[in-house]
Amino acid sequence: MNIxxxxxxxxxxxxxxxxxxxxxxLGIVIGIAAIIIVMALGQGAQNLILGQLxxxxxxxxxxxxxxxxxxxxxxxxxxxxxxxxxxxxxxxNKSNVPHAVNxxxxxxxxxxxxxxxETYSPTILGVTEIFANLYNIYTADGRIFTEDExxxxxxxxxxxxxxxxxxxxxxxxxxxKIKIKGRNFRVIGVLNKAGQVSFINFDKVAFVPYTTAQQxxxxxxxxxxxxIEADTEENVPSTVAAIQTTLRNNHNITDxxxxxxxxxxxxxxxATVSTITGALxxxxxxxxxxxxxxxxxxIMNIMxxxxxxxxxxxxxxxxxxxxxxxxxxxxxxxxxxxxxxxGIVGIVLGGLLSLGISLLLSHILGVDWKFTFPINGALxxxxxxxxxxxxxxxxxxxxxxxxSPIEALRYE
Amino acid sequence: MSLIxxxxxxxxxxxxxVETPALRxxxxxxxxxxxxxxMGPSGSGKSTLLHTLGFLDRxxxxxxxxxxxxxxxxxxxxxxxxxxxxxxxxxxxxxxLRRTSVLENVKLPLLYSSVPESAWEEKARxxxxxxxxxxxxxxxxxxxxxxxxxxxxxxxxxxxxxxxxFADEPTGNLDSKSxxxxxxxxxxxxxxxxxxxxxxxxxxxxxxxxxxIMKLLDGEIESDIKVDHRHKADDFLK
Numbered sequence: 001m002n003i004x005x006x007x008x009x010x011x012x013x014x015x016x017x018x019x020x021x022x023x024x025x026l027g028i029v030i031g032i033a034a035i036i037i038v039m040a041l042g043q044g045a046q047n048l049i050l051g052q053l054x055x056x057x058x059x060x061x062x063x064x065x066x067x068x069x070x071x072x073x074x075x076x077x078x079x080x081x082x083x084x085x086x087x088x089x090x091x092x093n094k095s096n097v098p099h100a101v102n103x104x105x106x107x108x109x110x111x112x113x114x115x116x117x118e119t120y121s122p123t124i125l126g127v128t129e130i131f132a133n134l135y136n137i138y139t140a141d142g143r144i145f146t147e148d149e150x151x152x153x154x155x156x157x158x159x160x161x162x163x164x165x166x167x168x169x170x171x172x173x174x175x176x177k178i179k180i181k182g183r184n185f186r187v188i189g190v191l192n193k194a195g196q197v198s199f200i201n202f203d204k205v206a207f208v209p210y211t212t213a214q215q216x217x218x219x220x221x222x223x224x225x226x227x228i229e230a231d232t233e234e235n236v237p238s239t240v241a242a243i244q245t246t247l248r249n250n251h252n253i254t255d256x257x258x259x260x261x262x263x264x265x266x267x268x269x270x271a272t273v274s275t276i277t278g279a280l281x282x283x284x285x286x287x288x289x290x291x292x293x294x295x296x297x298x299i300m301n302i303m304x305x306x307x308x309x310x311x312x313x314x315x316x317x318x319x320x321x322x323x324x325x326x327x328x329x330x331x332x333x334x335x336x337x338x339x340x341x342x343g344i345v346g347i348v349l350g351g352l353l354s355l356g357i358s359l360l361l362s363h364i365l366g367v368d369w370k371f372t373f374p375i376n377g378a379l380x381x382x383x384x385x386x387x388x389x390x391x392x393x394x395x396x397x398x399x400x401x402x403x404s405p406i407e408a409l410r411y412e
Numbered sequence: 413m414s415l416i417x418x419x420x421x422x423x424x425x426x427x428x429x430v431e432t433p434a435l436r437x438x439x440x441x442x443x444x445x446x447x448x449x450x451m452g453p454s455g456s457g458k459s460t461l462l463h464t465l466g467f468l469d470r471x472x473x474x475x476x477x478x479x480x481x482x483x484x485x486x487x488x489x490x491x492x493x494x495x496x497x498x499x500x501x502x503x504x505x506x507x508x509l510r511r512t513s514v515l516e517n518v519k520l521p522l523l524y525s526s527v528p529e530s531a532w533e534e535k536a537r538x539x540x541x542x543x544x545x546x547x548x549x550x551x552x553x554x555x556x557x558x559x560x561x562x563x564x565x566x567x568x569x570x571x572x573x574x575x576x577x578f579a580d581e582p583t584g585n586l587d588s589k590s591x592x593x594x595x596x597x598x599x600x601x602x603x604x605x606x607x608x609x610x611x612x613x614x615x616x617x618x619x620x621x622x623x624x625i626m627k628l629l630d631g632e633i634e635s636d637i638k639v640d641h642r643h644k645a646d647d648f649l650k
Binding site: 002005009012015016312313316317318319320321322323324325326404405406409 | 463466468469488489492493495496497501503507509510511512520521523524525529568572
């Protein structure tokens with residue numbers, strides 16, 4: 001029997017029991033759809049996070065105080081105050097870190113800002129005049145503070161779009177004074193609406209000179225982070241090495257395991273994120289795959305019922321000249337067709353659902369959640385479902401092929 | 413040489429330690445072109461004999477030679493091939509595929525044959541024409557009368573031009589008029605086309621359409637006689 005007639009015979013068998021066929025493939029449809037959704041959303045989440053990381057810029061290196069704990073004993077020493085003014089000076093020295101073009105210390109925290117009767121709790125970022133350049137943001141009104149203002153502990157603030165709206169509404173903000181921690185800050189600039197960039201919503205941030213923030217807002221003498229820009233992407237690794245050497249010298253550290261700081265680059269962060277989201281996606285897909293096995297058992301069950309029910313048909317076909325192989329192929333193909341149809345429906349359904357969820361997430365979270373159709377997932381799903389059809393269809397098909405024609409014909 | 417040669421054929425069914433003998437050593441020959449009716453009460457072994465003759469089952473003991481070759485020389489796949497090419501089956505319950513057109517039902521044996529697909533349609537139409545059902549090609553079995561269904565089954569048995577037709581109580585589920593039509597067709601197959609026919613029945617009247625009646629009792633041949641006054645189905649229809 002050639003493949004075309006085999007297909008015709010098998011699909012005919014399925015059509016005769018339409019509603020049962022539909023119910024049977026439901027398990028496979030759900031399983032495959034779940035895998036597609038998990039993979040699509042995993043991919044979307046990964047893209048979103050990577051996109052945020054990319055916005056930081058590939059040349060920017062972050063130095064973060066503290067030690068990444070490597071064991072229980074490490075937890076005692078976190079060294080959150082390890083980065084000081086002295087380190088900044090050393091790093092700014094060209095002979096120490098030759099390829100660093102911009103170095104910006106950062107301090108941050110949350111504080112309440114008030115204008116007249118309006119209050120708002122922005123994130124206060126204490127930075128230098130280069131922040132706009134580094135973060136790629138612009139003022140809609142007014143200006144960014146100057147180097148002099150940073151050096152002179154000036155009480156000036158550049159506010160994000162949302163803060164401006166919350167505190168001032170439609171009226172002008174530039175020139176007005178807002179109160180942060182009991183101190184009056186003059187608004188000198190309002191930023192363009194920027195949204196979420198590199199995990200910070202800049203619309204909710206108030207930028208002040210880091211000197212002022214350290215002295216008057218947070219009362220600290222260390223930095224929460226140092227942002228260092230290398231001149232080219234190629235020089236990032238050597239700059240990382242230079243920063244490590246300089247800081248270890250300053251902190252009298254000889255063993256790199258005892259570093260009281262760590263360094264993040266876009267590349268390292270992206271690699272970490274990819275590993276984590278990838279592992280998470282695979283884990284969830286594996287959980288979803290369990291439903292495929294359940295679906296496969298459902299198929300086997302129904303195929304066994306079908307074989308028993310169609311004993312008569314099997315006997316007749318054999319009496320008319322069908323060989324065991326013919327019968328085996330017919331029933332195996334029925335199972336594979338069932339799962340393949342289930343797989344295709346599942347892929348389409350999963351694709352549509354994940355598109356819907358992506359749109360919903362973009363809408364609700366206000367983030368740029370991009371929908372990507374997981375082609376790998378679709379191919380995998382199709383392959384797995386056909387394989388399940390083969391595996392779980394084999395036993396029933398063998399049962400069918402083994403039936404003796406007279407026993408089968410006698411069966412009513 | 414006869415088409416069918418049976419010597420001391422025995423068949424015993426085993427069912428959980430209980431042995432049930434169905435055939436206790438039967439011997440007979442059937443010549444090509446002969447029309448044999450096998451009669452006997454239920455349990456006499458006539459169906460078992462027909463199944464063995466029709467290559468649907470193998471004997472326990474004895475020898476069965478079909479077309480000069482013993483059944484033991486055939487593999488299971490070769491038995492299937494022989495059923496497909498040399499034998500046609502007509503059953504009491506018709507055994508048509510439901511929700512499948514008359515034409516497709518008749519084509520079914522060709523599906524498992526080496527006949528090229530281009531010839532299927534013509535063969536099936538011809539077979540249906542010979543049983544007078546050219547006007548029912550695209551009906552489904554459920555839309556046909558019992559007599560018509562059995563005629564479809566006959567067309568299916570004929571479609572691959574078999575040497576021998578096995579009919580297992582072909583009129584058992586039919587009213588007398590449809591039964592006569594069916595017997596007329598079977599007789600015509602034998603007389604006009606020269607096909608060997610082996611028919612099982614428990615009705616003497618039906619059996620008397622054959623040239624020879626073999627009676628079975630308890631798995632043994634009770635009698636095997638030539639029919640002197642054959643019924644001619646077309647006599648009644650004229």
